[in-house]
Amino acid sequence: MNDIKEKYTCDACRYTFESDKLPDRCPDCGKLQVRRASESEIYEFEHRFDNEKE
Numbered sequence: 001m002n003d004i005k006e007k008y009t010c011d012a013c014r015y016t017f018e019s020d021k022l023p024d025r026c027p028d029c030g031k032l033q034v035r036r037a038s039e040s041e042i043y044e045f046e047h048r049f050d051n052e053k054e
């Protein structure tokens with residue numbers, strides 16, 4: 001089985017996160033404004049962690 005996760009973004013707080021299914025609520029702010037992340041948001045998400053390498 002593949003462990004492929006979609007990326008979603010909350011329109012209320014702009015929090016982008018990975019999940020294997022669309023959650024009802026944003027895990028950050030709890031609002032019901034979660035949608036699929038756009039390509040640019042996915043790009044930002046994937047590069048968000050670049051600075052954490054040491």
Ligand SMILES: [Zn+2]
Nearest residue numbers: 010013026029
């Ligand atoms: Zn949110």
